[in-house]
Amino acid sequence: MRLSKTFIKTLRTAPKDETATNGALLTRAGYIHKEMAGVYDYLPLGLLTIEKIKNIIREELNAIGCEEVLMSALQNPELWEATGRFSDQEVDIWFKTELSAGGVLGLAPTHEEPMVEMMKNYVSSYKDLPLYVYQFQTKFRNELRAKSGIMRGREFLMKDLYSFHTSEEDLDEFYGKVEGAYKKIFERLGLGDSTYETFASGGIFAKFSHEYQTILPVGEDTIYYNKDKSLVLNKEVFTPEVLADFGVDAKDFTETRGAEVGNIFKLKFKYSEPLGLKYATEDNKSEFVYMGCYGIGVSRVMGVIAEKFADDKGLVWPEAVAPFKYYLVGIGEDGTRKTEGIYAEHKDEILFDDRDVRPGEKFADSELMGIPQRIVISDKTLASGGAEVTNRATGETKIVDLKELFV
Amino acid sequence: MRLSKTFIKTLRTAPKDETATNGALLTRAGYIHKEMAGVYDYLPLGLLTIEKIKNIIREELNAIGCEEVLMSALQNPELWEATGRFSDQEVDIWFKTELSAGGVLGLAPTHEEPMVEMMKNYVSSYKDLPLYVYQFQTKFRNELRAKSGIMRGREFLMKDLYSFHTSEEDLDEFYGKVEGAYKKIFERLGLGDSTYETFASGGIFAKFSHEYQTILPVGEDTIYYNKDKSLVLNKEVFTPEVLADFGVDAKDFTETRGAEVGNIFKLKFKYSEPLGLKYATEDNKSEFVYMGCYGIGVSRVMGVIAEKFADDKGLVWPEAVAPFKYYLVGIGEDGTRKTEGIYAEHKDEILFDDRDVRPGEKFADSELMGIPQRIVISDKTLASGGAEVTNRATGETKIVDLKELFV
Numbered sequence: 089m090r091l092s093k094t095f096i097k098t099l100r101t102a103p104k105d106e107t108a109t110n111g112a113l114l115t116r117a118g119y120i121h122k123e124m125a126g127v128y129d130y131l132p133l134g135l136l137t138i139e140k141i142k143n144i145i146r147e148e149l150n151a152i153g154c155e156e157v158l159m160s161a162l163q164n165p166e167l168w169e170a171t172g173r174f175s176d177q178e179v180d181i182w183f184k185t186e187l188s189a190g191g192v193l194g195l196a197p198t199h200e201e202p203m204v205e206m207m208k209n210y211v212s213s214y215k216d217l218p219l220y221v222y223q224f225q226t227k228f229r230n231e232l233r234a235k236s237g238i239m240r241g242r243e244f245l246m247k248d249l250y251s252f253h254t255s256e257e258d259l260d261e262f263y264g265k266v267e268g269a270y271k272k273i274f275e276r277l278g279l280g281d282s283t284y285e286t287f288a289s290g291g292i293f294a295k296f297s298h299e300y301q302t303i304l305p306v307g308e309d310t311i312y313y314n315k316d317k318s319l320v321l322n323k324e325v326f327t328p329e330v331l332a333d334f335g336v337d338a339k340d341f342t343e344t345r346g347a348e349v350g351n352i353f354k355l356k357f358k359y360s361e362p363l364g365l366k367y368a369t370e371d372n373k374s375e376f377v378y379m380g381c382y383g384i385g386v387s388r389v390m391g392v393i394a395e396k397f398a399d400d401k402g403l404v405w406p407e408a409v410a411p412f413k414y415y416l417v418g419i420g421e422d423g424t425r426k427t428e429g430i431y432a433e434h435k436d437e438i439l440f441d442d443r444d445v446r447p448g449e450k451f452a453d454s455e456l457m458g459i460p461q462r463i464v465i466s467d468k469t470l471a472s473g474g475a476e477v478t479n480r481a482t483g484e485t486k487i488v489d490l491k492e493l494f495v
Numbered sequence: 496m497r498l499s500k501t502f503i504k505t506l507r508t509a510p511k512d513e514t515a516t517n518g519a520l521l522t523r524a525g526y527i528h529k530e531m532a533g534v535y536d537y538l539p540l541g542l543l544t545i546e547k548i549k550n551i552i553r554e555e556l557n558a559i560g561c562e563e564v565l566m567s568a569l570q571n572p573e574l575w576e577a578t579g580r581f582s583d584q585e586v587d588i589w590f591k592t593e594l595s596a597g598g599v600l601g602l603a604p605t606h607e608e609p610m611v612e613m614m615k616n617y618v619s620s621y622k623d624l625p626l627y628v629y630q631f632q633t634k635f636r637n638e639l640r641a642k643s644g645i646m647r648g649r650e651f652l653m654k655d656l657y658s659f660h661t662s663e664e665d666l667d668e669f670y671g672k673v674e675g676a677y678k679k680i681f682e683r684l685g686l687g688d689s690t691y692e693t694f695a696s697g698g699i700f701a702k703f704s705h706e707y708q709t710i711l712p713v714g715e716d717t718i719y720y721n722k723d724k725s726l727v728l729n730k731e732v733f734t735p736e737v738l739a740d741f742g743v744d745a746k747d748f749t750e751t752r753g754a755e756v757g758n759i760f761k762l763k764f765k766y767s768e769p770l771g772l773k774y775a776t777e778d779n780k781s782e783f784v785y786m787g788c789y790g791i792g793v794s795r796v797m798g799v800i801a802e803k804f805a806d807d808k809g810l811v812w813p814e815a816v817a818p819f820k821y822y823l824v825g826i827g828e829d830g831t832r833k834t835e836g837i838y839a840e841h842k843d844e845i846l847f848d849d850r851d852v853r854p855g856e857k858f859a860d861s862e863l864m865g866i867p868q869r870i871v872i873s874d875k876t877l878a879s880g881g882a883e884v885t886n887r888a889t890g891e892t893k894i895v896d897l898k899e900l901f902v
Contacts, residue, residue, distance in 0.1 A: 129613060131564050189532075202530060206536060230594065
């Protein structure tokens with residue numbers, strides 16, 4: 089991408105009401121634009137980052153046999169009334185609207201109900217199971233407050249996966265596979281070292297659910313971890329009873345803050361029973377389908393990564409999610425000519441700062457935008473033997489022969 | 496994709512309230528699932544088709560310098576009040592909702608207002624222009640009736656492009672480029688022969704706008720075309736006055752039905768003026784930005800293609816938008832073994848019917864699903880010299896040497 093051709097500019101200031109670091113930096117660096125609290129637009133660089141995050145998740149889910157769909161935001165209340173979740177007393181984050189033809193609709197905050205209802209068309213026999221269906225979908229949640237940038241959206245992108253099984257054993261086995269996939273996903277996203285599978289409240293159908301918590305000072309959750317971080321507990325289950333269950337002592341745990349980037353949950357019959365999702369067993373008995381659900385907040389993950397790695401100069405993207413791997417700057421006649429040649433051959437990997445502005449401004453923008461490697465070519469670098477390559481995360485600089493740049 | 500592994504099944508019947516051919520066939524073939532009138536989910540094959548349509552549009556827009564973003568559905572009324580478009584009297588298809596923190600929000604039926612407001616951050620000088628910004632975004636329109644399957648959605652996917660210019664000449668020039676891009680897009684979508692740029696009412700700011708109408712018996716518009724189809728007029732401008740303007744005679748025109756798949760519109764200052772999108776000229780005068788907007792209904796296009804090419808056996812996809820190019824069936828031990836080998840090498844192009852069902856059921860499903868080429872390998876076809884390849888559109892069948900299948 090040529091910066092001279094894009095409409096994006098880095099901005100000196102973020103909106104006055106933007107209190108979150110991720111929101112302010114992503115806005116200033118030209119990744120997002122704020123519509124209102126918790127509602128953001130994704131600009132070209134932001135959309136590229138979102139797509140990279142989605143593709144990492146997609147690859148790992150497809151690898152364990154999951155299938156991608158896309159469901160609607162508009163919701164028929166009937167299904168949600170069957171599970172008791174349409175009432176504002178039960179679920180207090182609904183956006184509701186009126187159909188002009190008559191009747192109330194909801195904007196889906198999650199998709200268990202329509203997913204189960206849809207699967208009634210496709211599941212009839214044990215032979216049809218197991219099934220694993222996911223989507224990347226824009227969810228709507230009518231949050232009273234939304235002050236965490238893209239880490240807490242009223243409109244946000246989520247990956248939600250639902251699994252369907254004939255037995256608890258089969259559910260358990262697939263649940264384990266998702267744990268494996270999530271481990272790979274958070275590693276590839278650059279959050280592997282700081283993201284922990286955390287025990288959280290399981291609601292009324294299971295003792296625990298699992299959250300994926302990324303350690304982050306501005307995270308909304310309080311979590312406790314033991315010395316080797318082999319056991320991490322959300323505050324809501326950090327009770328004497330639970331600690332006794334695990335045979336551990338509260339004094340061996342350290343309190344910290346976490347941002348929940350994912351969660352996985354054994355639903356069992358919670359939705360299949362009220363909505364009547366059944367299958368015929370081998371001996372032709374009619375049984376409810378076992379279910380699990382597995383979320384990752386895609387736009388939240390982008391906010392967490394932004395927040396976690398940022399420094400005083402701006403964003404610092406891990407390579408796998410950066411919109412471009414290289415930020416290219418030419419200085420002087422020779423440098424500019426050589427960068428044009430390099431850009432022509434590696435367009436997809438390069439954010440090319442071909443603007444008519446001072447090198448210092450280009451360097452500052454490359455840092456604010458957080459592109460992993462900056463390549464500068466000038467008379468000086470050429471005299472030193474090639475291009476100057478600077479690593480955004482470490483600040484390390486080296487001279488690289490032009491022929492070695494993309495090998 | 497292996498049919499034995501996907502949750503999709505072809506269905507014998509569509510929902511009782513599904514009156515549109517596209518909706519019924521796409522449902523029966525496992526591409527979509529109906530949530531309510533005008534609201535559909537996209538199943539794996541449907542999502543693949545949508546993505547192919549998006550990619551064709553994306554490629555042609557990127558080729559003329561457009562940049563992709565993604566804006567929010569939730570809308571702050573303020574911007575729309577500035578243009579007079581928040582009132583239900585002016586725009587009667589709003590879905591509105593209440594923010595729990597207080598205040599009414601709208602769900603965007605289109606995006607001129609937020610787009611213009613956002614660009615105020617990025618446009619200040621003539622040097623910043625022209626700019627071309629588009630998105631693929633889910634629109635919400637509170638239609639009183641929605642009986643046309645995915646051809647008229649209450650929630651639907653649209654590509655909307657907005658252009659920003661310093662002069663009417665520059666707007667005109669870019670408008671011409673979009674006309675060129677649209678011609679290529681509809682050709683690549685398989686609709687080139689049947690889609691015409693059509694004069695329609697321009698509202699109060701221009702004499703005409705242009706619609707792209709695909710000739711279709713169930714289309715919602717009445718259009719008139721002359722003998723060589725060099726002039727096509729929407730009924731709304733098929734008036735004695737307009738005919739006189741063009742120097743043509745009503746009797747030389749034929750009436751037919753069209754489905755509007757796209758539209759392009761010179762907005763000039765319609766939104767930049769009330770919202771205050773201005774730029775500084777070379778001699779530092781402050782002027783309003785000229786604008787154009789350019790839509791294509793992505794999910795509608797999918798419905799139109801489904802509707803247009805369907806026959807009594809089911810869907811018939813043009814190759815460029817088919818979820819898979821080949822439908823593969825093995826019969827008998829040798830045939831099955833050979834299809835497994837072929838599938839392993841060409842997974843991305845093949846919908847592999849490896850289910851344990853009769854060949855006749857597989858053939859019927861391949862036709863219902865509308866996959867362009869069916870490859871059957873059996874003892875009989877092997878004895879004849881290879882695989883039997885059947886063209887879904889023409890019904891033409893030939894024997895192809897296995898080595899020649901994917902060359």
